[in-house]
Amino acid sequence: MISIKLWVYVLRRILILIPTLIGLTLLVFVLVHIQGNNLILAEYINPRLTGQARELEIQRLTQEFHLDQPVYVQYFYWLGQVLTGNLGYTNTPIYSGPVTTAITLFLPNTVVLSLFAALLIWLIGIPLGVFSAVNRDSPADQGIRVFSFTLYSMPIYLIAIALILLLGVYLNVLPFSGEVSPQMVAGLSWFRDGISYPTHVLLIDAILHGDYAVAWNAFLHLIMPSLTLALAVMAGIIRILRASMLEVLEQDYIRLARAKGVPERVVNNLHARRNAMLPVVTSFGYTVAGLLGGVVVVESVFDFPGIGYWTTQALLNNDIGGIMASTLLFGIVLVLTTLILDLVYAVVDPRIRY
Structure with missing residues (x-):
């Protein structure tokens, strides 16, 4: 049964979320509007207009977006548009149109990429951390520590390049550009302008349409970017x-379990690992931040059509609508993830009742 203290803690964390989100919107608004109104209007003015027609269009848009009013008034009008789902327009080489549509088209790929990366982290990183601690100071432990420190010191783009050279060029076992080989999707009715339908995730859409050859090719294209993100x-x-496992393994209840004859495998995997995972859960917010920051680089290096690749295109083309929307989206995801992790940690560890 959930205690009253826990409910108070949950309510307090949710209330703290409100000013945090408001601060995020303020930050995004200021970063964009500090560049001046001309850059904002450029997104909406028809480039074919000239002379008097262009001036009239500028006046109309200035009034429509309330750019002739004080900046705090502009903020509230902009916030009202955001809350109703109107994030403006984006104009990039890979997509031009409403920002909300762009998010709908590109976000699913990023979600799938992040899920695959998270799965690899769980399947590879967790066992390596446990194995390293259990075999402390052994040659295997030293090797894992060197491996982790090397990865920790490498920029994510360098990891991507290393994997491309090793797996894509030297061994030639994995593709490293795009989400599918172009010849595989040529002429498909459910793949148009680089976007698959209906889910916009090519791997899933190919399975839904029964085209398993395309699905396998899409899966192969997904491996290298997700592995890069996971390794980073x-x-x-x-x-x-x-570090957490080494601390837990020195606890009295672990020594007691061993003294009672509990098998070492059970002690390590059931008793020790479960408690050692608490700091990992705490740091998972930083893991999400790393994933969010990493997808921008990884998707750009591998030309993977996700939200990070679209964000890069928006930055390169000075697309204000795309920059504002992606910044706001990444910020909201990080804030909500932090909230969820705080609540989960409070449930897992009864000592957390700030």
Whole structure:
């Protein structure tokens, strides 16, 4: 049964979320509007208009967006548009149109990429951290520590390049550009302008349409970017889990379990690892931040059509609508993830009742 103190803690964390989100919107608004109104209007003015027609269009848009009013009034009008789902327009080489549509088209790919990366982190990083701690100071432990420190010190784009050279060029076992080989989707009715339908995730859409050859090709294209993202974040998880496991393994209840004859495998995997995971859960917010920051680089290096690739295109083309929307989206995801992790940690660890 959930205690009253826990409910108070949950309510307090949710209330703190409100000013945090308001601060996020203020930050995004200021960063964009500090560049002046001309850059904002440029997104909406028809480039074919000239002379008097262009001046009239500028006046109309200035009044429509309330750019002739004080900046705090502009903020509230902009916030009202955001709350109703109107995030403006984006104009990039990969998509031009409403920002909300762009998010709908590109976000699913990023979600799938992040989920695959998170799965690899769980399947590889967690066992390596536990194994390293259990075999402390062994050659295997030293090797894992060198591996994790090397990854931790490498920029994510360097990890991507290393994997491309190793798996894509030297061994030639994995593709490293796009989400599918172009010849595989040529002429398909459910793949138009680089976007698959209906889910906008090519791997899933190919399965739904029964085209398993395309699905397998899309899966192969997904491996290298997700592995890059996982390796970039995994190093921190291994270090944190190893340190936490070493501390837990010195606890009295672990020594008692061993004295009672409990098998070492059960002691490590059931008793020790479960408690050692608490710091990992705490740091998972930083893991999410690493994933969000990493997708922008990874998707750009591999030309993977996700929200990060679209954000890069928006930055390169000075697309204000795309820059504002992606910044706001990443900020909201990070804030909500932090809230969820705080609540989960409060449930897992009864000592957390600030």
